[in-house]
Amino acid sequence: MIKTIKDFDVKNKRVLVRCDFNVPLTEKGEVEDDFKIRQTIPTIKYLIENNAKIILMSHLDKPHGKVIENLRLDCVKNSLEKLLNISIKKTSDCIGKEVKKAAFNLKPKEILLLENLRFYKEEEENDDNFAKQLSELGEIYINDAFATCHREHASVVGVPKYLPSAAGLLLEKEIKALSKVLENPWRPLVVIIGGVKIENKLKLIKNFLEKADHLLIGGKIANELLIIKGICLGIPTSAEKIIKEIENLNLTSPKLHLPIDALVSLNAEGEGYVRETALGKVRKEEIILDIGPHTVEIFSRIIEEAKMIVFSGPLGYFENPLFEKGTREITEKITKNHKAFKIAGGGDTVFALSKFGLLDNFDHVSTGGGAMLNFLSGEKMPGIEILKNE
Ligand code: 3PG
DSSP states (O other), X not given: OOOBGGGSOOTTOEEEEEOOOOOOBOTTSOBSOOHHHHHHHHHHHHHHHTTOEEEEEOXXXXXXXXXXXXXXXXXXXXXXXXXXXXXXXXXXXXSSHHHHHHHHTOOTTOEEEOOOGGGSHHHHTTOHXXXXXXXXXXXXXXXXXXXXXXXXXXXXXXXXXXSOEEEOHHHHHHHHHHHHHHHSOOSSEEEEEOSSOHHHHHHHHHHHHHHOSEEEEOHHHHHHHHHHTTSSOSOOOSXXXXXXXXXXXXXXXXXXXXXXXXXXXXXXXOOSOOEEEEGGGOOTTOEEEEEOHHHHHHHHHHHHHOSEEEEESOSSOTTSGGGOHHHHHHHHHHHHOTTSEEEEESXXXXXXXXXXXXXXXXXXXXXXXXXHHHHHTTOOOHHHHHHHXX
């Protein structure tokens, strides 16, 4: 059991909250999708209602220890102010005298946002002195950044060594929803895995080959599996180590469902040429960019029967309208299954669901990309483990 924010009396206390405001930005440097920021609002509102002095901290992107002007958190401040309809303070650093002064001057219900934590390399190095300096800003530490709990970084695992610590409402909600899949899934449990980065998803595939009733695989991951196993023509793009792992994967399990047909093009952008074909008839110059209609039909029948569905990764190149059909139709099918508990997660998946206007039709949409994969692969996450010591 881990403590949650509600186990503390936060009144008049400086509460240091690790959030995940790592959001996509537009070319102008504005927040392109505020999904992750919106998900932290319940914790922030709870702290306001309970008269806490609120200090928010996050990283944005990967500045790797350098100050990069475009990666300052002012865009997040603007977004938070719009969502909360109050003005909030922000410092141009995340540690140091000025930051400490701003934190100690906070009044109850006021919010201070710190500058991008990854402007210091010490954050990713989990430097103890950096963690200590951050911890001195608060009296209580709340982790509400599920999406970074797989990272052993100073603000995730260092700060809680120095302060009474607990999970925020978002972290609590993520753990509850995702634990349902691992601990006591409603069956049939159907897991749909797509996307581009196969190395991130191999553990997930292995775990759900055991735990799920059906594992449906699409996207670039399916293409790599099919090419490496010699079922389909093409040249694998994965690293040698990954190819070896895939070669050793047992694809004969009756739980595993791979595409049987596809939409192909001649280039990765899918420009100027679309052909629908059975997988065995993909030509060597062609690239698979979507699952085909027969695959959609087979996957749909399995989804109809599901009681629990996990959706991680688009099934094709949905960014191009010519190749969005597979992902769109499967998403629609999932949302029409009203008896199933439906979970989705990962940056591209969330982007696809919001493009189709179907984000709200899921029971839980995780803010975690890599973190959700780690959690569902059954791995221990340092950011969560450290809260168990409390
Ligand atoms: C995410 O977007 O998944 C989290 O913010 C973690 O980001 P990272 O992969 O850069 O550590």
